[in-house]
Amino acid sequence: MNTAVIIAGGSGHRMGQDIPKQFINVYDKPILIYTLEAFQKHPKIDAIEVVCIDGWHDMVWAYAKQFHIDKLKWIVSGGKTGQESIRNGVYNLEGKCSEEDIVVIHDGIRPLVDETVLSDVIVTCEKYGNAVTSLPYNEQIFVVDDEISTVKYIPRETLRRVSTPQAYRFGKLDRAYHEAFEKEIGIYGSSYANTMMVELGERLYFAAGSDKNIKLTTPDDLEMFKAYLAKDRDRWQR
16 A cells, blocks of 8 residues: 655745645645645555644545545644654554555645656655655755855765655654654754654665655745646646
8 A cells, every 4th residue: 555644734934824835725726735636646646644733634624525635544633843743644554554555755835746756756665665756956065164165065966856755665664753753863953754764774765856846835936836837727728
């Protein structure tokens, strides 16, 4: 079984809205629903779990019914951090997923994930046991020396940009979260499942990414998302 864990536990203050950004309506549909529809439509996703901010569980169930997201099986409360939210979602799958089942973790505010990216992350995980969506890094990266200057750069050919979706075999992912929170490894700051796994000594495998798979964090990101949707609508109407 392949299960998607959609992280929608944030409040999204940087978006400047009165409601969490994942519930902002764009063309009469919440951002989160665009994300869920991508997983609903994908033939290799069997079930969906949403890790949701408290107070919005009933709204997610209602939206799922309205937009026919029948793969949604569970809604779990998020934590104080992104890592706590992922942990809550993983722990809830204990007794529901088997050791070799694949869990695909994805940000609820990345609504433009396409079928090819999702397919590749699953195929790569089937082959290697995990997979992280990635892209080449196209900018120059310099290391800060004394806050106002630098004497060292990192060759961009040695770098990859990693985002979600990410996929892991459930058994190893579940054990990793128990170990990480027991030993307080890889759970602070901006850490995520991928960085935690590396800190625990795991080798990660790259899957295909897409520049279109943007994370909606600011009002400018939201406008970019609307532009993508408008472009797609124009194509459909031709």
